[in-house]
Amino acid sequence: MRRIYDSEALHRDDDEAFAPSEEERSVRLQALRSIDSTALSDRLIPTGLRRRAISVDVSTPRTEYSEGEPVPFSVTMKNSLPFPVTVSTASPILWTWTVDGEREASRVPLHEPPAEAGRFRFDRGERKEFRKRWEQMFRVSETEWESAAPGEYTIGAGINVEASDGAALYDETVVRVVPE
Amino acid sequence: MALLEVNDLTVKFYTQDGVVTAVNGLDYRVERGEKFGVVGESGAGKSVTALSLMRLIESPGRIESGEILFKGEDLLEMSEEEIRSVRGNEIAMIFQDAQTALNPVYTVGEQVSEAIRHHLDYDDAEARERTIQLLDRVGIPEAETRYSDYPHQFSGGMQQRAVIAMALSCDPGLLICDEPTTALDVTIEAEILDQIEELADDFDAAVQLITHDLGVIAQVCDRVMVMYAGKPVEKAPVEDLYYDPKHPYTVGLMSSIPRVGDSRERLQTIPGTMPDLVELPTGCSFHPRCPYAEEACTRKEPPLLDPETGAEAAASSAEHAAACLEYTGDLRDGLDYEIEVRGQDPRTDVRQVEGDQDD
Ligand SMILES: Nc1ncnc2c1ncn2[C@@H]1O[C@H](COP(=O)(O)OP(=O)(O)O)[C@@H](O)[C@H]1O
Ligand code: SF4
Ligand SMILES: [Mg+2]
Numbered sequence: 001m002r003r004i005y006d007s008e009a010l011h012r013d014d015d016e017a018f019a020p021s022e023e024e025r026s027v028r029l030q031a032l033r034s035i036d037s038t039a040l041s042d043r044l045i046p047t048g049l050r051r052r053a054i055s056v057d058v059s060t061p062r063t064e065y066s067e068g069e070p071v072p073f074s075v076t077m078k079n080s081l082p083f084p085v086t087v088s089t090a091s092p093i094l095w096t097w098t099v100d101g102e103r104e105a106s107r108v109p110l111h112e113p114p115a116e117a118g119r120f121r122f123d124r125g126e127r128k129e130f131r132k133r134w135e136q137m138f139r140v141s142e143t144e145w146e147s148a149a150p151g152e153y154t155i156g157a158g159i160n161v162e163a164s165d166g167a168a169l170y171d172e173t174v175v176r177v178v179p180e
Numbered sequence: 181m182a183l184l185e186v187n188d189l190t191v192k193f194y195t196q197d198g199v200v201t202a203v204n205g206l207d208y209r210v211e212r213g214e215k216f217g218v219v220g221e222s223g224a225g226k227s228v229t230a231l232s233l234m235r236l237i238e239s240p241g242r243i244e245s246g247e248i249l250f251k252g253e254d255l256l257e258m259s260e261e262e263i264r265s266v267r268g269n270e271i272a273m274i275f276q277d278a279q280t281a282l283n284p285v286y287t288v289g290e291q292v293s294e295a296i297r298h299h300l301d302y303d304d305a306e307a308r309e310r311t312i313q314l315l316d317r318v319g320i321p322e323a324e325t326r327y328s329d330y331p332h333q334f335s336g337g338m339q340q341r342a343v344i345a346m347a348l349s350c351d352p353g354l355l356i357c358d359e360p361t362t363a364l365d366v367t368i369e370a371e372i373l374d375q376i377e378e379l380a381d382d383f384d385a386a387v388q389l390i391t392h393d394l395g396v397i398a399q400v401c402d403r404v405m406v407m408y409a410g411k412p413v414e415k416a417p418v419e420d421l422y423y424d425p426k427h428p429y430t431v432g433l434m435s436s437i438p439r440v441g442d443s444r445e446r447l448q449t450i451p452g453t454m455p456d457l458v459e460l461p462t463g464c465s466f467h468p469r470c471p472y473a474e475e476a477c478t479r480k481e482p483p484l485l486d487p488e489t490g491a492e493a494a495a496s497s498a499e500h501a502a503a504c505l506e507y508t509g510d511l512r513d514g515l516d517y518e519i520e521v522r523g524q525d526p527r528t529d530v531r532q533v534e535g536d537q538d539d
Binding site: 004005008009010011014016017018019020021092093094095104110111112113114118120128130132133135137139142143144145146147 | 192193194196197198199227228231234235236237238239240241242244245264267268271272273275276277279280281282283284291294295298299346347459461462463478479480481482483
């Protein structure tokens with residue numbers, strides 16, 4: 001769990017008595033900043049190449065699940081280039097997963113991200129793995145969920161880029177839900 | 181008009197693991213002079229709520245929606261300059277770790293007197309004198325000599341006292357205390373809490389006291405909000421909460437209060453941990469840990485309800501409210517626990533009734 005007081009998401013100001021002090025943390029932050037070399041590589045690599053450099057893969061341990069059994073899946077993204085790459089995303093939501101095209105298995109929108117681009121950064125050769133779980137439920141309203149009936153379902157995951165470039169940065173897999 | 185009115189506050193962090201909804205549609209009110217407690221386990225969203233009131237959350241965090249009305253004015257609509265003047269003049273904050281607030285390179289006295297100069301327009305000599313008075317007032321011995329000490333020359337408890345002095349120097353209407361005693365040992369904890377309480381009364385400030393310990397709330401607060409996974413699950417006047425908790429999570433928190441004078445450490449703790457706020461459990465967020473969870477709890481999320489009538493609780497209500505399907509009539513078996521209150525101590529002994537349900 002991220003701790004707000006240890007993070008960069010906190011306004012700090014030494015000149016303000018009631019804003020956290022900067023001094024206390026400046027050393028640790030400096031160490032973090034010095035390894036961030038994205039700025040340069042960003043400008044040197046064409047967008048298209050940057051996107052081709054990244055691969056996305058979705059997989060589940062099995063292809064068949066009993067009705068009601070949670071379906072774990074893992075989303076792996078890899079930067080095949082020997083230098084850092086930053087993908088510019090359509091919003092601060094960097095990537096999403098879907099079930100049958102429904103974002104996070106919800107039929108109601110869950111987030112209203114601000115209208116600004118996000119930056120999804122990969123180190124040289126970096127492989128990121130995210131483990132998620134589909135509970136075999138669809139959210140049908142703010143407060144209600146329904147179970148998925150037996151049948152086939154497509155679990156997808158993709159980086160949040162414009163549709164025209166989306167295909168390369170998206171993957172999906174099919175699971176079958178069988179009655180118990 | 182309430183001193184502080186938080187309406188539908190939602191705060192999210194955009195991370196590569198997903199969107200963390202740290203605070204989710206939160207509503208509450210704090211009246212003038214009131215001591216309002218916010219309690220919940222680590223990760224519940226208590227600090228993010230408090231820091232949002234001070235407008236101290238930055239990217240990748242975002243206050244996505246809501247209103248924070250302080251004396252009727254929306255803090256979220258204010259310019260950077262306006263909010264800076266609210267911080268300290270109107271709302272002051274004490275952090276868990278006094279070192280968050282204190283700058284190690286200035287003396288304690290300089291920092292308090294700087295706050296005073298800044299907020300009250302005092303000259304150097306006046307500010308110094310007022311600072312020494314305040315340091316003395318918060319229980320720092322030999323305040324005049326200690327004025328020139330650096331924070332590291334103070335013990336944790338003394339540092340926290342100095343921060344309290346700094347907070348009160350500007351006569352704020354609201355004092356937010358985020359786990360002010362968690363880093364201190366128990367004997368000092370009681371002293372500091374007394375201090376906060378007494379000074380808030382003298383200075384006529386309302387207090388929003390954040391803690392993970394219901395025992396601390398009992399000692400200080402009038403009203404309390406229990407938070408779980410970014411949402412309030414129970415709100416009540418403190419006595420009602422202690423004698424008649426209505427949410428299973430609150431009951432769990434109560435049974436994990438260490439009992440004064442009891443050698444047993446904790447009676448029991450709630451099994452499991454706070455969920456990942458990127459992907460909350462479906463339905464009632466507490467269902468994976470709730471001993472009373474039923475099928476319905478995985479499909480329906482209860483709003484805050486009046487436990488007597490089952491009607492949805494109004495955001496402005498100061499009455500007892502709890503977010504559990506027990507009060508919508510959706511549970512088949514219902515909740516089943518007994519609260520046993522021992523002696524004068526508001527700390528209670530909670531028993532879960534085993535076996536089949538009776539009604
Ligand atoms: N900088 C951050 N980035 C991502 N998530 C964060 C950050 N800071 C806090 N969070 C998340 O916000 C949630 C609420 O945290 P917090 O308000 O600190 O909880 P509490 O004070 O109740 O322990 C937690 O799930 C935490 O992981
Ligand atoms: S709604 Fe269900 S899971 Fe949630 S607290 Fe009530 S009984 Fe427990
Ligand atoms: Mg906290």
